[in-house]
Amino acid sequence: MTENFPGPMAGKTVLVTGGTGGIGRATAAGLAALGARVGITGRDKARTQAAADQIVRESGNPAVDAFAADMSCQAEVRALAVAVRSAYPRLDVLVNNVGGFWATRHLTADGLERTFAVNHLAAFLLTGLVLDRLKGSAPARIVTVSSNAQAAGRLNFDDLQGERSYSAQRAYSQSKLANVVFTYELARRLEGTGVTATALHPGLVRTSFSAEDPSRLSKVMIPLLRPFMKAPARGAATSIYLASAPEAEGVTGRYFANRKPKTSSKASYDPAAAARLWQISADLTGLNTRGRETQRRGT
Structure with missing residues (x-):
């Protein structure tokens, strides 16, 4: 148990999606080294367990758990939420890290465009499904990895x-x-609950980003940019900061880069667009506006 492993995050439980490689794995390793119990998700059970075992060896913290889930599939996100709630009586931090880039248009098992489904809807759905556990563990934090894009x-x-x-x-x-x-919309809705929501730009990081379906441009540009890219451990620094730093406690509805608050795009501050996106996301995932399960429209 984490109580036996020292550190400022001892006794805290964290879930990091997409934790088998890149920024997610580095985030999980950093938080485990700080003493947290850390769960990571990955599509392949064996690979996810191998990553968890490696984090245990590197951090010295035995409390690292592997959860297999394909975040592009809503049934698997739901099963993940059930497994997490079963495994963790409390959840102090959720890091919505999983994401990807696909050169061509792919549909998921739910008939949704993969980029929108993985990068946004998976975080929306998982957050809604574990929100009660986060509220019950307050003060708690939701950290979502965005990009300067x-x-x-x-x-x-x-x-x-x-x-x-x-x-x-x-x-x-x-x-x-x-x-x-x-x-930003989540932060507004969570006001007064003790649960905060922040987003971040990790920087240009050396990962397997776009490797599944790279564009012609990325095939040319990534090798050229690689010498200037951050190592994953540096790319994870802001995620780790927002998940663990005492000075980040209570900070909500903000966008960060290099561990500092930044102004995001003008479009990101439009509350009407936020409310519209929330409703569409709720319809597409079968969560109502309070985060409860409903029948997904069209199914």
Whole structure:
């Protein structure tokens, strides 16, 4: 148990999605080293367990748990939430880290565009499903990994899933803007509960980002940019800070980069767009506006 492992996060429980590699794995390792009990998610059970075992060896903290879940599939996100609630009597921090970039338009098992489904809807759904556990553990924190790409993002409500016209960069920027808009709206809705919500830009980090379905541009640019990219441990610094730092306690509805609050894009502060995105997300995931399960429209 974490009580036997010293550190400023001893006795705290954290869930990091997408924790088998890159920023997510580095975030989980950093929080485990601080004494937290850490759960990580990954699509493949064996790979997720191997990552958890490696974090145990590196941090010296034995309290690292592996949860297998494909975050593009809402049934698996729901099963993950059930497993997390069963395993953890308390949940102090949720780090919505999982994300990706796909050059071509893919549909998920739910018939949704993959970028929007993984980068935004997975965080929306999982957060809603574990929110009661976070509230019961307050003060608690929700940290969502966005990107500076949010600055170029536009919420195209007439074509959120790129059915009429798909551009990988447009879809990615939109999803990262959605992360920030979601965070600000979540912070408003959680006011007075003791649960905070923040978003962040991790920087340009050396990861397997876009490796599944790279664009021609990324095939050219990533090797050129690689020498200038941060190591994953540096890229995880702001996530770890927002999840653990005493000075971040009570900070909510803010966007961070390099562990400092920053101004996000003008579009991210539109409350009407935030309310509209929330309702659409609730409809697409079967969560009502209070985060409870409802029948998903069209199913």
